[in-house]
Amino acid sequence: MQKMDGMNYAPVSTGKVDIVVKKGAFKFAVIGLDHGHVFAMTNGLLEAGATLTSVYDSNDSKVADFLVRYPQAKGVDSIETILQDKEVKLVVSAILPSLRCDLGLRVMEAGKDFFADKPGMLIKDEVQRVRQACNRTGQKYFIYFGERIHVEGAVYTEKLIQSGALGRILSVVILAPHRLNAPSRPSWFFNPKQNGSILVDIGSHQIEQFLSFAGAKSATVVHSCKANYNNSENPLFFDYGDANLVADNGATCYFRVDWFTPDGLKAWGDGRVFVIGTEGTVEIRKYIDVAQSSEGDHVYFVDKEGEHKIEATGKVGFEFFGKMILDCMNRTELAICQDHTLLAMDLAIDADRMAEVIATGTY
Template sequence: MENNRRNFLKNSLTGAAGIVLSPSIIQDISAKSTQIEVPNIIKNIAPRIKFSVIGINHSHIYGMVEAVSRGGGELVAVYAKEADLLANFVKKYPQVKQVKDEKEILEDNSIQLILTSGIASKRAQLGIRAMKNGKDFLSDKPGITTLEDLAEVRKVQKATKRIYSIMFSERFENKATVRAGELVKAGAIGKVVQTIGMGPHKMNTKSRPEWFFDKNKFGGIITDIGSHQCDQFLFFTGSTKAEVVSSQIGNVNHPEFPLFEDFGDLMLRGDKGTGYIRVDWFTPDGLKTWGDGRLTILGTEGYIEIRKNIDIANRDNGSNLYLVNNKETKYIDCNGDTLPFGGQLVDDIVNRTETAMTQEHCFLATELSLKAQKFAKKLALK
């Protein structure tokens, strides 16, 4: 039980998807958890770029910093308005320089990349400022919360040729999902026909800041956690064109938060496959992690099921992969695998390539989630 507790707290502080901690909760956890081993920045890779952080309202920032650091990035500066969030961040990264204005980072020509996990509705405009100042940009998801912001981001990105990337951690930071990509590419299940993505999350209401419950700030349930699934649908089907067939959203069990949504689902049709997505905030407290996230990839010659965070009947660890094809039925524990995203992103920044994720893929995944959110039918259950 103690190991489970430590792992939960560590993941909360280092970017487990779906956990948004209020300043007071973060500070309290930090003060009481001296035995938590937060991963250190990998030092066996010589820094290839310098990066900084602006905005740390979501704990995903810790996982983002670690990913870029593993890939050869050097964290040099941070700006945040919230003193308690900043104090916690500096405690984890004491080498970082604290600045009093974001302009100190935006106008520093030695910095190539800016990371943010600020309030979701403000991320796009920060990214625009970053690109206009010659910086590449990595946002926590959702990286953009309105179609109007998406249009402006696309325009500025095209003009500046900067990278505007979004940390879709359910793919980039889950080892089983990475392995599934390799298996699909190798033809292990034939041609992909459909993906089914399930993104259940635990509410943890007391740990949430006010903005988390305001749709105008978090973007809506499909814009937010549904964006992960849109990314995976495009990636595994290989679709470069896609449309929303149908979508629905609702707040069916949290009337105390009238601007919140706790359920959403949608169907997608791409030029190379189809997809179904369900996201919700109904994970019960009895589960040992923040959500039993699953992805099923159906192919013409088999299928893959990923149990991302836990395998409830067998094991508490995540990164579980099941492969079934014409040759075998196989379980693969992917916990020993590596995560390539950070290194690929740094490569792209240095070489001006698109190995981590193409820009058009990033924008299309975002567009699908935004359209599904905007045009969703309202679900009202009695």
């Protein structure tokens, strides 16, 4: 699996895989192939036993590329064809971020659940419209928060926290650098109106992790900032952001997102998570252990007994996808709660709206 480029990072399970449904019992379709995350989302669902039926994008060459990877799918000629297909229970989408909410609302109104790439929404009004639509239709709006659900080190850590091994969670610090590789990016990537600003685009990942690791039901953004330090040729773009949150249970969070991964790093980003509890601490080195291993999912856990290193790859799998399928079939909330998903987006948009701009690319 390539990991130099985050946009096309599509993990596949190497160990534990739970197939949760019989072949053909849960069908999904794909609409919108703008972001490479669509491959990761599709992989996750297929591994858990879902059946891919059809795909639509207005760009034929993107569809052709998708069909090379997934020959079992059928290219269809309109969104409406998928919406009218009663067999399809879930629509997966990595359409332009600014189009996700509107598409999701159409999908839910058509009686299907929706699985959007992150960020699922870009502005408060979209979050509110999705919340209302979920309530009105009873359908689900999932978001692909891949930096937690598709990272075995993170899944392992969640289980460790849930086991009580860390005690009460006090602090979560997340460092989330990403490789820019500007020439490879489409123009919409640099326009916050189309892609969300950095705090929404890649910030929403981090906020969702904080809520999950801290077991928080609500939280407040207490500080945030963003900057364009080194990309003056894209004046609307922000290449740096950070934010602090405090959760209802008193846990704090700082996260930093940036596009400054050096070219020499053997992964698209040296993503880290540090969790402090009253009984122990955890660090996750998600994608690489710098200058030590180009493999990912290293979990460093320290408690009163000692220092423990766990290589999580292949140990816990990506259980989100199977749980999500079951949630769609049984109308449960095992994979994730709808409120949690929408809260993460609400907070990411809060962080962006209140962010002090500390550099504008003209230094």
